[in-house]
Amino acid sequence: MKKQHLLPHSWQWVGLAALFLGLIPSLKSFIPFLLSGSDYRQIGVAEAISQFGFLIMMPLSAVILCFSREKIEDERIAELRMKSLATTAIIYVILLIIGPLKGIILGRLFSHRIISNLHLLFGHGWWMLFIYLLIFKISYWVQNRRYSNEK
Numbered sequence: 001m002k003k004q005h006l007l008p009h010s011w012q013w014v015g016l017a018a019l020f021l022g023l024i025p026s027l028k029s030f031i032p033f034l035l036s037g038s039d040y041r042q043i044g045v046a047e048a049i050s051q052f053g054f055l056i057m058m059p060l061s062a063v064i065l066c067f068s069r070e071k072i073e074d075e076r077i078a079e080l081r082m083k084s085l086a087t088t089a090i091i092y093v094i095l096l097i098i099g100p101l102k103g104i105i106l107g108r109l110f111s112h113r114i115i116s117n118l119h120l121l122f123g124h125g126w127w128m129l130f131i132y133l134l135i136f137k138i139s140y141w142v143q144n145r146r147y148s149n150e151k
Contacts, residue, residue, distance in 0.1 A: 007068040015064030022057025025050040055124075062129035070140070080143065084136035092128050 028050065070077055 006073070007064065009069045009071055011064055011068040015061045015068060018057050018061035018064060022053040022061060024053070026054040026058065059124070059126040059129070062126055062133065066129050066133050066136075076143070077140070080136060080139050084132055084139060087135050088128055088132040091131060092125075
């Protein structure tokens with residue numbers, strides 16, 4: 001069997017806790033701050049804490065959740081991981097191709113300040129880790145459901 005360099009399954013709880021610690025302050029003040037169009041340089045203490053949660057804790061939780069084992073890790077799970085990674089790569093390339101079109105459309109709808117704040121919100125590639133995780137978990141759930149129905 002191939003050696004896998006993944007975190008133990010118990011680390012998924014650490015990843016979920018980091019996600020919770022990053023998501024709650026972000027939803028409370030940082031994301032509304034970004035969407036309001038306020039000047040990014042004039043950030044207060046509450047927004048700084050929320051920014052830490054959004055830009056540090058959430059990517060950290062994504063990495064922990066993506067690279068932790070499932071309860072039963074076998075070849076089927078490894079194949080699901082590879083298929084999920086390939087699908088995520090295709091989605092990322094498509095998003096990169098339509099990126100300039102998105103910029104033109106958003107430029108006509110919103111002011112420059114809101115667009116720069118939205119770029120801070122969605123301009124990071126770590127969102128793709130959550131997309132990978134979503135694809136992997138859904139395909140894992142579907143495959144387990146099919147397997148349990150066949151028995």
